[in-house]
């Protein structure tokens with residue numbers, strides 16, 4: 124554990140010429156402590172939160188001040204039917220507290236879900252960073268991760284077309300490191316100055332307060348059509364990345380270029396990646412739109428239930444590291460957040476694994492009060508001059524004060540570091556700590572005079588900003604309010620992204636643009652977008668124009684003529700698909716009069732593959748089997764459409780098959796599974812239903828007895844079916 128640093132008088136001069144550590148007689152950790160010991164002694168184990176977790180055991184009910192309560196039903200009144208008395212402190216306190224239960228929601232990323240977990244280093248990288256966490260393989264720290272949509276309010280839906288936030292708080296022994304990223308590696312804008320405009324344009328429109336959680340409206344596309352720098356991000360937002368199947372199946376990206384700094388103060392540029400162990404998968408658009416009605420909480424439920432069932436989602440942390448020579452050689456600026464570095468040009472090296480293994484005990488106390496700050500970095504991790512990142516460094520600290528109401532938000536247990544925290548910052552609203560002694564200033568000599576002297580800086584182990592004034596030879600000359608010329612190419616990477624997709628994925632992007640622009644009421648805005656996207660790909664622009672039944676206007680003028688980059692398979696979801704059934708969901712629709720064996724075979728095959736099974740029946744009490752026994756249902760057909768499953772089976776008796784074919788919910792169940800390109804395993808008696816639902820034949824239409832077949836297809840979609848179920852442009 125931490126040692127007492129030597130007094131300044133006796134301290135040898137620091138080899139790097141740093142000032143000696145001031146005198147102090149208090150213990151505090153330094154980076155010179157053995158790393159493993161630090162981790163063992165200081166790694167959080169959840170106890171920090173346990174100290175404030177109320178178990179909810181039966182106990183005597185009290186007021187907030189501890190006074191026992193005798194009656195929680197009736198307020199105090201004068202006579203049986205008389206007026207209520209102001210004196211009733213139990214009533215007043217209860218209503219007063221209730222009146223203030225809500226806090227302002229996040230201005231963006233308001234709707235989110237989170238989980239606790241552990242991060243473990245698998246490859247040490249001391250050559251790149253002096254961060255204690257990364258000094259040794261096997262080092263572990265606790266993490267808290269919040270996933271979110273961006274545009275919608277806290278009560279909005281889980282599956283709109285939107286970017287997803289992926290914010291991770293690492294509780295390291297050197298303080299909290301927050302990697303506040305998204306599931307898309309680039310962003311809409313290059314400069315923080317434009318963020319309020321972006322957000323105003325995408326949120327519900329100012330006069331009518333709709334649409335909620337949607338980009339498909341005039342103000343968003345108006346703004347986008349005038350912001351060519353957004354075109355690369357627009358390609359991602361129109362791709363299936365913006366409609367993930369699950370938080371568990373998304374990549375995460377730090378987006379900006381950061382820097383790692385080693386013990387010799389050598390800096391290396393870095394981009395952070397999270398790679399999901401379950402692979403990446405998305406919904407199809409019609410399914411994600413229907414899910415907004417079927418289950419508003421689709422992603423939230425999926426995360427919570429998976430963790431509760433012990434299917435802990437995992438991601439590998441990867442880094443792309445590069446130096447200034449590499450940066451200078453690229454045809455884009457690595458400080459521009461609208462650009463990515465293709466993995467083929469700079470491979471991702473995996474250095475750790477994160478496992479989310481515990482649901483929060485209380486949504487408000489943990490998920491809602493979690494405050495992530497990109498400015499939370501630890502020694503060995505530094506920023507770059509990316510102008511978007513620089514703006515974020517201000518915004519997040521600032522916004523917590525308005526959301527959480529106090530500069531002491533860092534004391535809220537979910538935000539508090541799991542390592543010692545000492546300084547001379549004092550007081551403020553909601554101060555919950557009681558610093559002892561009268562030393563609340565520094566320097567002071569009280570420590571040498573037998574009193575508590577308080578903490579002192581650690582010039583060696585403490586955070587030191589890297590010395591270079593600016594990045595990449597960008598030496599300061601004069602104050603300028605400009606955009607660097609190296610940021611001017613807005614289309615080459617948008618084209619790279621489009622060209623890197625499979626035909627199926629390109630078709631989805633075209634359809635998404637047609638859907639979104641069809642919701643735009645002002646035709647001139649649609650035309651302005653068509654003018655921009657011709658600079659990305661003329662074929663795509665023509666297909667979108669066809670889908671809108673509009674003529675292509677002249678192309679917008681591009682500041683820099685786009686170049687063709689080498690397509691990158693890592694940008695496509697389908698080129699990286701992984702057939703993993705773990706954590707998937709099979710819905711089995713059953714009717715009266717069936718044989719249980721068929722259901723049992725499906726169930727055991729699915730469970731052997733790590734998938735969850737839901738028995739769906741016309742009535743919640745279940746069905747009566749052929750042998751007269753009962754099979755209980757988990758869900759009722761009316762209210763559990765097939766959109767909530769990865770694949771479905773329909774096991775019907777002859778009579779049951781006919782009844783389903785006469786039930787709109789039954790027809791939708793089969794028709795949507797077909798339209799959403801899912802595997803359907805059906806008993807022969809279900810054929811009347813399949814006919815009524817216009818279900819055709821292909822490799823994904825199986826016999827109910829083919830339990831293995833349907834489980835193998837849980838993580839796949841019948842892409843070849845797509846032209847049969849919706850128009851292609």
Ligand code: HDE
Pocket residue numbers: 229230231232235269270271287288289290303304305310314315316318376377378379460493494495511512514515518519520522523
């Ligand atoms: Fe954020 N962003 N952002 N953002 N952001 C917020 O901070 C902001 C940006 C991201 O689960 C806010 O605590 C500015 C990029 C996530 O609690 C706010 C700019 C990326 C979350 C804010 C950006 C993100 C936020 C709102 C442009 C991906 C949710 C509430 C300069 C790398 C964190 C809050 C959570 C939240 C500002 C752009 C990711 C207002 C000014 C780029 C995942 O401070």
